[in-house]
Amino acid sequence: MGRKLLLENIEKPDINTIDGYLKYGGYRSLDKVLKGMSPDEVTEEVKTSGLRGRGGAGFSTGLKWTFIDKSTDKPRYLLCNADESEPGTFKDRLLMEKNPHLLIEGMILSSYALGCNTAYIYIRGEYMFILRILERAIQEAYAKGFLGKNIQSSGFNLDLYVHPGAGAYICGEETALIESLEGKRGNPRIKPPFPAVSGLWDCPTIVNNVESIAAVVPIIMMGGAEYAKIGIGRSTGTKLISASGNINNPGVYEIEMGVPVEEFIYSDEYCGGIKGGLDIKACVPGGSSVPILPKSLLFKESNGSPRLMTYESLSEGGFQTGSMLGSGGFIVYDEQQCIVRNTWNFARFYHHESCGQCSPCREGTGWMERVLHNIEYGHGKEEDIDLLWDIQRRIEGNTICPLGDAAAWPVAAAIRHFRHEFEYHVKYPHRVKDADHVYQPEMKYQTI
Ligand SMILES: Cc1cc2nc3c(=O)[nH]c(=O)nc-3n(C[C@H](O)[C@H](O)[C@H](O)COP(=O)(O)O)c2cc1C
Ligand code: SF4
Structure with missing residues:
Protein backbone atom coordinates (compact mmCIF):
# COMPACT_ATOMS: atom_id res chain seq x y z
CA MET A 1 0.00 0.00 0.00
CA ILE A 230 8.85 9.60 -1.91
CA GLY A 231 9.03 8.79 -5.61
CA ILE A 232 11.91 8.41 -8.00
CA GLY A 233 14.40 10.96 -9.31
CA ARG A 234 12.74 14.23 -10.30
CA SER A 235 9.28 12.72 -9.89
CA THR A 236 8.76 13.19 -6.18
CA GLY A 237 5.81 12.70 -3.87
CA THR A 238 2.43 11.24 -4.67
CA LYS A 239 0.23 11.80 -7.71
CA LEU A 240 -3.49 11.50 -8.20
CA ILE A 241 -4.37 9.39 -11.21
CA SER A 242 -7.87 9.43 -12.74
CA ALA A 243 -8.21 5.93 -14.17
CA SER A 244 -10.93 5.21 -16.73
CA GLY A 245 -11.72 3.13 -19.79
CA ASN A 246 -11.94 -0.66 -20.05
CA ILE A 247 -10.67 -1.49 -16.57
CA ASN A 248 -12.30 -3.30 -13.70
CA ASN A 249 -11.84 -0.53 -11.11
CA PRO A 250 -12.16 2.95 -12.59
CA GLY A 251 -11.59 5.76 -10.10
CA VAL A 252 -9.10 8.19 -8.61
CA TYR A 253 -5.93 6.66 -7.13
CA GLU A 254 -3.15 8.30 -5.17
CA ILE A 255 0.08 6.59 -6.13
CA GLU A 256 3.62 7.08 -4.96
CA MET A 257 5.48 8.19 -8.07
CA GLY A 258 7.29 5.23 -9.56
CA VAL A 259 4.66 2.48 -9.54
CA PRO A 260 5.21 0.31 -12.65
CA VAL A 261 2.55 0.95 -15.32
CA GLU A 262 1.87 -2.78 -15.56
CA GLU A 263 1.25 -3.01 -11.83
CA PHE A 264 -1.01 0.04 -11.94
CA ILE A 265 -3.18 -1.56 -14.62
CA TYR A 266 -3.29 -5.12 -13.35
CA SER A 267 -3.03 -4.89 -9.57
CA ASP A 268 -6.25 -5.10 -7.56
CA GLU A 269 -5.00 -2.16 -5.52
CA TYR A 270 -5.48 0.03 -8.59
CA CYS A 271 -7.22 -0.64 -11.94
CA GLY A 272 -7.73 -4.38 -11.32
CA GLY A 273 -7.02 -5.48 -14.89
CA ILE A 274 -8.95 -5.27 -18.14
CA LYS A 275 -12.71 -5.68 -18.06
CA GLY A 276 -14.15 -8.94 -19.32
CA GLY A 277 -10.73 -10.62 -19.35
CA LEU A 278 -9.85 -9.01 -22.69
CA ASP A 279 -6.34 -8.03 -23.71
CA ILE A 280 -5.17 -4.43 -23.52
CA LYS A 281 -4.62 -2.58 -26.79
CA ALA A 282 -3.38 0.85 -25.71
CA CYS A 283 -3.35 3.54 -23.06
CA VAL A 284 -3.46 7.31 -22.95
CA PRO A 285 -1.57 7.90 -19.69
CA GLY A 286 -1.95 11.64 -19.10
CA GLY A 287 -5.25 12.97 -20.44
CA SER A 288 -6.50 13.27 -24.01
CA SER A 289 -3.72 15.66 -25.09
CA VAL A 290 -0.86 13.21 -24.65
CA PRO A 291 0.21 10.57 -27.17
CA ILE A 292 -1.47 7.18 -27.03
CA LEU A 293 0.87 4.27 -26.28
CA PRO A 294 0.29 0.81 -27.76
CA LYS A 295 0.63 -2.22 -25.52
CA SER A 296 4.04 -3.00 -27.05
CA LEU A 297 5.50 0.24 -25.63
CA LEU A 298 3.41 0.60 -22.50
CA PHE A 299 5.13 -1.68 -20.03
CA LYS A 300 8.80 -1.34 -20.99
CA GLU A 301 11.14 1.52 -21.78
CA SER A 302 13.31 1.18 -24.86
CA ASN A 303 16.19 -0.23 -22.77
CA GLY A 304 13.92 -3.01 -21.49
CA SER A 305 13.45 -1.71 -17.95
CA PRO A 306 9.87 -1.45 -16.66
CA ARG A 307 7.99 1.71 -17.58
CA LEU A 308 7.03 3.56 -14.41
CA MET A 309 4.41 6.10 -13.48
CA THR A 310 6.82 9.04 -13.43
CA TYR A 311 7.30 12.11 -15.60
CA GLU A 312 10.59 10.77 -16.93
CA SER A 313 9.71 7.13 -17.53
CA LEU A 314 6.42 7.82 -19.31
CA SER A 315 8.15 10.23 -21.66
CA GLU A 316 11.22 8.07 -22.23
CA GLY A 317 12.07 7.83 -25.89
CA GLY A 318 10.24 11.04 -26.76
CA PHE A 319 7.09 10.75 -28.82
CA GLN A 320 8.57 7.96 -30.95
CA THR A 321 8.20 5.45 -28.14
CA GLY A 322 6.92 7.44 -25.15
CA SER A 323 4.13 9.72 -23.99
CA MET A 324 3.62 11.97 -20.94
CA LEU A 325 2.32 11.79 -17.38
CA GLY A 326 0.41 15.03 -18.07
CA SER A 327 -2.50 15.57 -15.71
CA GLY A 328 -2.68 11.86 -14.85
CA GLY A 329 -5.83 11.17 -16.88
CA PHE A 330 -5.16 7.49 -17.48
CA ILE A 331 -7.45 6.03 -20.17
CA VAL A 332 -7.16 2.31 -20.92
CA TYR A 333 -8.36 0.70 -24.18
CA ASP A 334 -9.09 -2.99 -24.58
CA GLU A 335 -8.33 -4.92 -27.75
CA GLN A 336 -11.78 -4.24 -29.21
CA GLN A 337 -11.59 -0.46 -29.15
CA CYS A 338 -11.28 1.41 -32.41
CA ILE A 339 -8.36 3.83 -32.43
CA VAL A 340 -9.72 5.74 -35.43
CA ARG A 341 -12.99 6.36 -33.66
CA ASN A 342 -11.21 7.43 -30.49
CA THR A 343 -8.95 9.81 -32.43
CA TRP A 344 -11.94 11.31 -34.23
CA ASN A 345 -13.68 11.78 -30.89
CA PHE A 346 -10.69 13.66 -29.44
CA ALA A 347 -10.35 15.73 -32.64
CA ARG A 348 -14.02 16.69 -32.38
CA PHE A 349 -13.39 17.90 -28.85
CA TYR A 350 -10.37 20.04 -29.75
CA HIS A 351 -12.12 21.54 -32.76
CA HIS A 352 -15.06 22.49 -30.56
CA GLU A 353 -12.79 23.98 -27.88
CA SER A 354 -10.37 25.94 -30.10
CA CYS A 355 -10.76 29.63 -29.29
CA GLY A 356 -10.09 30.48 -32.94
CA GLN A 357 -7.36 33.09 -32.46
CA CYS A 358 -4.72 31.31 -34.55
CA SER A 359 -5.41 29.87 -37.96
CA PRO A 360 -3.40 26.62 -37.69
CA CYS A 361 -5.52 25.64 -34.68
CA ARG A 362 -8.83 27.14 -35.79
CA GLU A 363 -8.70 25.66 -39.31
CA GLY A 364 -6.52 22.63 -38.63
CA THR A 365 -8.60 21.16 -35.82
CA GLY A 366 -11.76 21.35 -37.94
CA TRP A 367 -9.98 19.90 -40.95
CA MET A 368 -8.59 16.99 -38.93
CA GLU A 369 -12.02 16.33 -37.51
CA ARG A 370 -13.61 16.20 -40.96
CA VAL A 371 -10.95 13.91 -42.43
CA LEU A 372 -11.13 11.59 -39.41
CA HIS A 373 -14.92 11.55 -39.64
CA ASN A 374 -14.68 10.50 -43.28
CA ILE A 375 -12.25 7.71 -42.51
CA GLU A 376 -14.22 6.50 -39.52
CA TYR A 377 -17.48 6.40 -41.47
CA GLY A 378 -16.02 4.54 -44.45
CA HIS A 379 -15.51 7.45 -46.86
CA GLY A 380 -11.75 7.75 -46.42
CA LYS A 381 -9.10 7.62 -49.13
CA GLU A 382 -5.59 6.21 -48.84
CA GLU A 383 -4.06 9.70 -49.18
CA ASP A 384 -6.19 11.01 -46.27
CA ILE A 385 -3.84 9.35 -43.79
CA ASP A 386 -0.85 11.33 -45.09
CA LEU A 387 -3.02 14.42 -45.27
CA LEU A 388 -3.88 14.02 -41.59
CA TRP A 389 -0.22 13.62 -40.76
CA ASP A 390 0.57 16.78 -42.67
CA ILE A 391 -2.15 18.84 -40.97
CA GLN A 392 -1.14 17.87 -37.44
CA ARG A 393 2.51 18.59 -38.27
CA ARG A 394 1.64 22.09 -39.39
CA ILE A 395 -0.33 22.83 -36.21
CA GLU A 396 2.30 21.66 -33.71
CA GLY A 397 4.45 24.49 -32.39
CA ASN A 398 2.74 27.15 -34.52
CA THR A 399 0.08 28.46 -32.19
CA ILE A 400 -0.30 30.95 -29.36
CA CYS A 401 -1.13 28.36 -26.73
CA PRO A 402 -0.54 24.63 -26.35
CA LEU A 403 -4.11 23.67 -27.31
CA GLY A 404 -2.83 23.38 -30.86
CA ASP A 405 -0.21 20.84 -29.77
CA ALA A 406 -2.80 19.08 -27.64
CA ALA A 407 -4.96 18.61 -30.74
CA ALA A 408 -2.05 17.52 -32.94
CA TRP A 409 -0.32 15.00 -30.66
CA PRO A 410 -3.17 12.45 -30.35
CA VAL A 411 -3.55 12.37 -34.14
CA ALA A 412 0.18 11.99 -34.72
CA ALA A 413 0.49 9.18 -32.15
CA ALA A 414 -2.54 7.32 -33.50
CA ILE A 415 -1.09 7.32 -37.01
CA ARG A 416 2.42 6.52 -35.77
CA HIS A 417 1.36 3.47 -33.79
CA PHE A 418 -1.91 2.39 -35.39
CA ARG A 419 -1.58 3.27 -39.08
CA HIS A 420 -2.84 -0.22 -39.93
CA GLU A 421 -6.20 0.62 -38.37
CA PHE A 422 -6.55 3.72 -40.55
CA GLU A 423 -5.59 1.67 -43.59
CA TYR A 424 -8.11 -0.97 -42.65
CA HIS A 425 -10.87 1.64 -42.53
CA VAL A 426 -9.94 2.87 -45.98
CA LYS A 427 -9.58 -0.61 -47.44
CA TYR A 428 -12.75 -2.11 -45.99
CA PRO A 429 -15.21 0.80 -45.81
CA HIS A 430 -18.26 -1.49 -45.76
CA ARG A 431 -17.01 -3.08 -42.53
CA VAL A 432 -16.70 0.19 -40.66
CA LYS A 433 -19.76 2.08 -41.90
CA ASP A 434 -21.65 1.14 -38.78
CA ALA A 435 -20.47 3.74 -36.31
CA ASP A 436 -20.88 1.38 -33.38
CA HIS A 437 -18.62 -1.26 -34.82
CA VAL A 438 -16.50 -3.21 -32.42
CA TYR A 439 -13.12 -4.43 -33.55
CA GLN A 440 -11.92 -7.96 -33.50
CA PRO A 441 -8.53 -8.35 -31.88
CA GLU A 442 -5.82 -6.79 -34.03
CA MET A 443 -4.33 -10.04 -35.30
CA LYS A 444 -7.64 -11.23 -36.64
CA TYR A 445 -8.60 -8.22 -38.67
CA GLN A 446 -5.08 -7.63 -39.93
CA THR A 447 -5.08 -10.96 -41.68
CA ILE A 448 -8.51 -10.59 -43.35
C1 LIG B 1 -5.80 24.11 -23.34
C2 LIG B 1 -5.26 23.98 -21.97
C3 LIG B 1 -6.09 23.59 -20.93
C4 LIG B 1 -5.59 23.48 -19.63
N1 LIG B 1 -6.44 23.07 -18.65
C5 LIG B 1 -5.97 23.00 -17.37
C6 LIG B 1 -6.84 22.62 -16.31
O1 LIG B 1 -8.03 22.34 -16.52
N2 LIG B 1 -6.33 22.56 -15.06
C7 LIG B 1 -5.01 22.89 -14.80
O2 LIG B 1 -4.59 22.87 -13.65
N3 LIG B 1 -4.17 23.24 -15.78
C8 LIG B 1 -4.62 23.31 -17.05
N4 LIG B 1 -3.77 23.72 -18.04
C9 LIG B 1 -2.37 24.11 -17.67
C10 LIG B 1 -2.34 25.56 -17.19
O3 LIG B 1 -2.13 26.42 -18.29
C11 LIG B 1 -1.21 25.80 -16.19
O4 LIG B 1 -0.02 25.31 -16.73
C12 LIG B 1 -1.45 25.12 -14.84
O5 LIG B 1 -2.67 25.50 -14.28
C13 LIG B 1 -0.32 25.48 -13.89
O6 LIG B 1 -0.50 24.82 -12.67
P1 LIG B 1 0.55 23.77 -12.13
O7 LIG B 1 1.91 24.36 -12.35
O8 LIG B 1 0.21 23.61 -10.72
O9 LIG B 1 0.35 22.53 -12.94
C14 LIG B 1 -4.24 23.80 -19.37
C15 LIG B 1 -3.40 24.18 -20.41
C16 LIG B 1 -3.91 24.26 -21.70
C17 LIG B 1 -2.98 24.68 -22.80
S1 SF4 C 1 -3.86 27.40 -30.16
FE1 SF4 C 1 -4.81 28.31 -28.37
S2 SF4 C 1 -4.87 30.49 -28.82
FE2 SF4 C 1 -4.55 29.45 -30.78
S3 SF4 C 1 -6.63 29.14 -31.62
FE3 SF4 C 1 -6.05 27.30 -30.51
S4 SF4 C 1 -6.94 27.61 -28.50
FE4 SF4 C 1 -6.84 29.61 -29.45
Missing part, protein backbone atom coordinates in the same frame (compact mmCIF):
# COMPACT_ATOMS: atom_id res chain seq x y z
CA GLY A 2 1.47 3.34 -1.01
CA ARG A 3 1.41 6.41 1.22
CA LYS A 4 -1.64 8.60 1.04
CA LEU A 5 -1.02 12.29 1.56
CA LEU A 6 -3.99 13.84 -0.23
CA LEU A 7 -6.60 11.08 -0.04
CA GLU A 8 -5.73 9.84 3.47
CA ASN A 9 -8.98 11.03 5.03
CA ILE A 10 -11.10 11.28 1.91
CA GLU A 11 -13.59 8.63 3.03
CA LYS A 12 -14.23 10.22 6.46
CA PRO A 13 -17.83 11.40 6.26
CA ASP A 14 -17.25 14.65 8.17
CA ILE A 15 -14.00 15.66 6.50
CA ASN A 16 -15.91 18.21 4.40
CA THR A 17 -16.77 20.25 7.51
CA ILE A 18 -14.26 22.41 9.33
CA ASP A 19 -14.79 20.54 12.59
CA GLY A 20 -14.14 17.23 10.86
CA TYR A 21 -11.10 18.63 9.06
CA LEU A 22 -9.68 19.98 12.35
CA LYS A 23 -10.40 16.65 14.06
CA TYR A 24 -8.20 14.84 11.51
CA GLY A 25 -5.31 17.27 11.88
CA GLY A 26 -6.42 20.03 9.52
CA TYR A 27 -4.94 23.54 9.62
CA ARG A 28 -1.90 22.24 11.52
CA SER A 29 0.40 23.13 8.61
CA LEU A 30 -0.99 26.65 8.71
CA ASP A 31 -0.40 26.80 12.44
CA LYS A 32 3.21 25.68 11.92
CA VAL A 33 3.79 28.33 9.26
CA LEU A 34 2.15 31.23 11.07
CA LYS A 35 3.97 30.45 14.31
CA GLY A 36 7.46 30.20 12.92
CA MET A 37 8.12 30.30 9.18
CA SER A 38 8.78 33.23 6.88
CA PRO A 39 7.20 33.34 3.39
CA ASP A 40 10.60 32.58 1.83
CA GLU A 41 11.03 29.56 4.10
CA VAL A 42 7.68 28.18 2.92
CA THR A 43 8.75 28.66 -0.72
CA GLU A 44 12.06 26.97 0.06
CA GLU A 45 10.27 23.92 1.54
CA VAL A 46 8.16 23.60 -1.58
CA LYS A 47 11.27 23.87 -3.76
CA THR A 48 13.05 21.24 -1.67
CA SER A 49 10.06 18.91 -1.98
CA GLY A 50 10.56 18.71 -5.75
CA LEU A 51 6.80 19.21 -6.26
CA ARG A 52 6.01 19.66 -9.94
CA GLY A 53 2.81 21.22 -11.24
CA ARG A 54 0.03 18.64 -11.32
CA GLY A 55 -2.00 20.51 -13.97
CA GLY A 56 -0.12 18.86 -16.81
CA ALA A 57 3.13 20.60 -17.65
CA GLY A 58 5.03 19.37 -14.57
CA PHE A 59 6.95 22.60 -13.95
CA SER A 60 8.59 22.98 -10.52
CA THR A 61 6.06 24.68 -8.23
CA GLY A 62 8.62 26.19 -5.84
CA LEU A 63 10.70 27.56 -8.70
CA LYS A 64 7.62 29.10 -10.31
CA TRP A 65 6.85 30.86 -7.04
CA THR A 66 10.30 32.47 -7.04
CA PHE A 67 9.46 34.10 -10.39
CA ILE A 68 6.70 36.26 -8.88
CA ASP A 69 7.66 39.89 -9.38
CA LYS A 70 8.37 41.38 -5.96
CA SER A 71 9.85 44.59 -7.33
CA THR A 72 6.49 46.35 -7.73
CA ASP A 73 3.95 47.78 -5.30
CA LYS A 74 1.10 46.16 -7.22
CA PRO A 75 -0.94 43.51 -5.43
CA ARG A 76 -0.04 39.89 -6.13
CA TYR A 77 -2.60 37.20 -6.86
CA LEU A 78 -2.78 33.45 -6.47
CA LEU A 79 -5.20 31.70 -8.83
CA CYS A 80 -6.14 28.10 -8.31
CA ASN A 81 -6.85 26.38 -11.61
CA ALA A 82 -9.90 24.20 -10.93
CA ASP A 83 -11.07 24.18 -14.54
CA GLU A 84 -10.33 20.45 -14.93
CA SER A 85 -11.65 19.97 -18.45
CA GLU A 86 -9.05 17.64 -19.93
CA PRO A 87 -10.91 14.51 -21.10
CA GLY A 88 -9.97 11.62 -18.81
CA THR A 89 -9.12 13.84 -15.82
CA PHE A 90 -11.38 14.01 -12.77
CA LYS A 91 -9.06 14.08 -9.76
CA ASP A 92 -9.39 17.75 -8.67
CA ARG A 93 -13.10 17.26 -8.47
CA LEU A 94 -12.69 14.52 -5.85
CA LEU A 95 -10.42 16.65 -3.67
CA MET A 96 -12.68 19.71 -3.78
CA GLU A 97 -15.93 17.82 -3.38
CA LYS A 98 -14.86 15.63 -0.48
CA ASN A 99 -12.11 17.59 1.26
CA PRO A 100 -12.54 21.30 0.44
CA HIS A 101 -10.57 22.51 3.47
CA LEU A 102 -7.42 20.79 2.21
CA LEU A 103 -7.47 23.07 -0.82
CA ILE A 104 -8.38 26.10 1.29
CA GLU A 105 -5.49 25.43 3.68
CA GLY A 106 -3.19 24.99 0.66
CA MET A 107 -4.43 28.32 -0.72
CA ILE A 108 -3.68 30.11 2.54
CA LEU A 109 -0.18 28.60 2.81
CA SER A 110 0.64 29.36 -0.82
CA SER A 111 -0.74 32.91 -0.60
CA TYR A 112 1.35 33.50 2.51
CA ALA A 113 4.48 32.31 0.70
CA LEU A 114 3.75 34.51 -2.32
CA GLY A 115 2.63 37.59 -0.41
CA CYS A 116 -0.91 37.54 -1.84
CA ASN A 117 -3.82 39.04 0.08
CA THR A 118 -6.45 38.05 -2.48
CA ALA A 119 -6.79 34.65 -4.10
CA TYR A 120 -9.29 33.00 -6.42
CA ILE A 121 -10.34 29.46 -7.16
CA TYR A 122 -11.44 29.41 -10.82
CA ILE A 123 -13.73 26.41 -11.16
CA ARG A 124 -15.29 24.97 -14.31
CA GLY A 125 -18.95 25.89 -14.73
CA GLU A 126 -20.06 22.26 -14.77
CA TYR A 127 -18.82 21.91 -11.18
CA MET A 128 -21.43 24.36 -9.84
CA PHE A 129 -22.37 21.99 -7.03
CA ILE A 130 -18.72 21.88 -5.94
CA LEU A 131 -18.58 25.66 -6.05
CA ARG A 132 -21.30 25.64 -3.39
CA ILE A 133 -19.35 23.12 -1.30
CA LEU A 134 -16.26 25.34 -1.53
CA GLU A 135 -18.20 28.48 -0.69
CA ARG A 136 -19.66 26.89 2.40
CA ALA A 137 -16.22 25.70 3.48
CA ILE A 138 -14.76 29.17 2.86
CA GLN A 139 -17.45 30.69 5.10
CA GLU A 140 -16.53 28.19 7.82
CA ALA A 141 -12.86 29.14 7.46
CA TYR A 142 -13.71 32.85 7.78
CA ALA A 143 -15.81 32.12 10.87
CA LYS A 144 -12.88 30.33 12.56
CA GLY A 145 -10.40 33.08 11.66
CA PHE A 146 -8.46 31.09 9.02
CA LEU A 147 -9.40 33.62 6.35
CA GLY A 148 -9.95 37.37 6.45
CA LYS A 149 -8.01 39.95 8.41
CA ASN A 150 -5.19 39.09 10.80
CA ILE A 151 -5.44 35.32 10.35
CA GLN A 152 -4.91 33.56 13.70
CA SER A 153 -3.47 36.86 15.06
CA SER A 154 -0.52 36.61 12.68
CA GLY A 155 -1.00 39.92 10.90
CA PHE A 156 -1.51 38.08 7.59
CA ASN A 157 -4.70 38.92 5.63
CA LEU A 158 -6.29 36.84 2.90
CA ASP A 159 -9.61 36.99 1.06
CA LEU A 160 -10.53 33.93 -0.97
CA TYR A 161 -13.16 33.81 -3.71
CA VAL A 162 -14.54 31.07 -5.95
CA HIS A 163 -15.29 32.07 -9.52
CA PRO A 164 -17.10 29.81 -12.02
CA GLY A 165 -16.15 29.47 -15.67
CA ALA A 166 -18.78 28.89 -18.32
CA GLY A 167 -17.73 25.49 -19.62
CA ALA A 168 -14.82 26.27 -21.93
CA TYR A 169 -11.79 23.94 -21.95
CA ILE A 170 -9.55 26.77 -23.11
CA CYS A 171 -10.19 28.65 -19.85
CA GLY A 172 -7.97 26.03 -18.17
CA GLU A 173 -5.00 27.54 -20.03
CA GLU A 174 -3.59 29.95 -17.47
CA THR A 175 -3.71 33.17 -19.48
CA ALA A 176 -7.19 32.39 -20.86
CA LEU A 177 -8.23 31.77 -17.25
CA ILE A 178 -6.93 35.21 -16.33
CA GLU A 179 -8.80 36.85 -19.22
CA SER A 180 -11.97 35.05 -18.17
CA LEU A 181 -11.54 36.10 -14.55
CA GLU A 182 -11.19 39.69 -15.74
CA GLY A 183 -14.62 39.30 -17.33
CA LYS A 184 -13.45 38.93 -20.92
CA ARG A 185 -13.66 36.14 -23.49
CA GLY A 186 -11.22 33.41 -22.48
CA ASN A 187 -8.62 33.92 -25.21
CA PRO A 188 -5.05 32.93 -24.33
CA ARG A 189 -2.49 35.72 -24.23
CA ILE A 190 0.83 35.69 -26.01
CA LYS A 191 3.67 34.97 -23.57
CA PRO A 192 5.90 36.67 -22.47
CA PRO A 193 5.03 38.49 -20.32
CA PHE A 194 4.35 35.52 -18.07
CA PRO A 195 1.66 35.81 -15.40
CA ALA A 196 4.28 35.87 -12.63
CA VAL A 197 5.23 39.30 -13.96
CA SER A 198 1.98 40.50 -15.52
CA GLY A 199 -1.11 38.42 -14.89
CA LEU A 200 -4.48 39.30 -13.41
CA TRP A 201 -5.15 43.03 -14.00
CA ASP A 202 -1.49 43.28 -15.07
CA CYS A 203 -0.37 42.34 -11.57
CA PRO A 204 2.08 39.56 -10.61
CA THR A 205 0.07 36.32 -10.55
CA ILE A 206 0.74 32.66 -9.92
CA VAL A 207 -1.58 30.04 -11.38
CA ASN A 208 -1.45 26.56 -9.88
CA ASN A 209 -3.50 23.43 -10.20
CA VAL A 210 -5.77 22.23 -7.35
CA GLU A 211 -3.64 19.17 -6.65
CA SER A 212 -0.40 21.21 -6.62
CA ILE A 213 -1.85 23.62 -4.07
CA ALA A 214 -3.34 20.86 -1.92
CA ALA A 215 0.05 19.10 -1.87
CA VAL A 216 1.60 22.11 -0.11
CA VAL A 217 -0.27 21.10 3.07
CA PRO A 218 1.49 17.73 3.59
CA ILE A 219 4.77 19.19 2.30
CA ILE A 220 4.78 21.79 5.08
CA MET A 221 3.69 19.23 7.66
CA MET A 222 6.32 16.61 6.84
CA GLY A 223 9.00 18.95 5.45
CA GLY A 224 10.12 19.26 1.85
CA ALA A 225 13.07 16.90 2.26
CA GLU A 226 10.84 14.12 3.62
CA TYR A 227 8.34 14.59 0.76
CA ALA A 228 11.19 14.40 -1.76
CA LYS A 229 12.10 10.94 -0.45
